[in-house]
Amino acid sequence: MEYTTLGSTGMEVSRLCLGCMNFGSAQPWMIDDEERSVEIIDRAIDLGINFLDTANVYSRGESEEIVGRAIEGRDRSELVLATKVYGPMGEGPNQQGLSRKHVIDQCEASLDRLGTDYIDLYQIHRWDDDTPIEETLSALSYLVDEGLVRYIGASTMMGWQFMKALGASDLNDHERFVSMQPEYSLVDRHEEENLLPVCRDQGVGVIPWSPLGGGFLTGKYDPDDEPEEGRAATDEHTHERFTEENWAVLDAVRELADEKDASPAQVSLAWLLEKEVVDSPIIGPRSLEHLEENAGAVSVSLTDEEIERLEEPKTPVWSRATGDL
Template sequence: MQYRLLGKTGVKVSMLCFGTMSFGGEADEDTSAALFHRCREAGINFFDCANTYAGGKSEEILGKLAAGQRDELILTSKVYFPMGPDVNASGATRKHILRSIEGSLKRLNTDYVDVYFIHHFDEVTPLEETLRVLDDLVHQGKILYPGASNFAAWQIMKALGISAVNGLAPFQVIEPMYNLVKRQAEVEILPMAEAEELGVISYSPLGGGLLTGKYAGQQAPEVGRFLTSKAYQARYSDSWMTETAERFSTFARERG
């Protein structure tokens, strides 16, 4: 396994970051454990999670698996989307973030998260409030580096400006959607990240399984995220995307 610096943090992470959204959902505990151990055997030290994955079960399973090797791992979590029916159980407010980090730390069985992402831009809560509570959590040692997922380039730049002016811990890592058929990040987000020396990890790198080629032709599986998720079906519904996936899988097979 090769390792890279995560932006300007000085932290070295494996080139592959393993997403754990399936833990506790499509993957039961035994399957999740097998996947985790295979990752560790391959040298992967970077695991991406979120409080909402499988209703918190993903964090619980990852926390159990990370026990005994926590200091060797780089773990992420996220906050924004609802975790319950309470009207204040969502967003990037101080109230929701403080409540959410405590829940994530408990489920992950750890006293800190390496990267804590705001999972979506909050159009209601002032950015300064969000950044101040993240800065507080950095000083408390509960998170090491703030991050942003699903933010536009201008939103990230605005946040970086607020952090610089007010001496707050800035976003160090971003997580946009990026894969062979979803390349919008190349227009502004990735050039911005390069200019600001931000760490970048992408989500949905295989397009919900579409780019593996397993849904092509007559041998498509009967189960899978792409088949059961309306969100993924809508996201990757264009015919050219399927054609691209088929050509890509053929290209990969021809090269072993």
């Protein structure tokens, strides 16, 4: 496994991050088997992946609990644990959003579920229109000052919102977001026209989610297929990727994978790893086989000409719709 520093920090993370959203039972496409989930976590760590990403809303805390039990007894200093706050965690008032109350309450709850004294990277899952960003940043800074959080990060918003947050941190001497989680893959390149230029300019680390386009870039689908299982069977966003333009991207991926004796997933991840602004794509394997395959991407290198071949079929376009906000 290879490592890099996260954004402008000195914290080293593996070039692949283990996404833990599959570890739970809230959706039919989740693993719903703690023993299998722990096996994947254990194997990922054995492969050198030290970066694990989850969120409080993943199966209403079940993912965090599974991660916590899986890492129990391991050297905590060798792991980088990331989780998120924003989504609903109950039916009553103050059970969602980025108010000072909810942020601090949920950090404490996440610490309990993860079985740890601190969170390495605490991220806001979405932008909250109902809470001033200064209040959120004040709460996050408090958590850092108390030693409960090491760094703060963000996920999925418009570029102007993220720049507003970074500016507010600079003006008010609050903790600054060190990372951003955008949707980014060969078939989802809209963030090249939104968040990525901000991250590049501000020295913010990029941790792409859905780096395989919801499974589309694994090559397991064909234009005439109807997904019958897995996340694609129930995820409308995956179906939206079934476009002529995206099939052309997949054709290029498949051709290059054959030339390199690699899999389409490995080539797709390797493309992300070649991007200077990208630190650690978030992989979400549902089996040990998928994990091993994804991990092999760090050994796949691409030339400038090969990168151009992969990118040629698609032109990045940003809109509120493609941004999935």
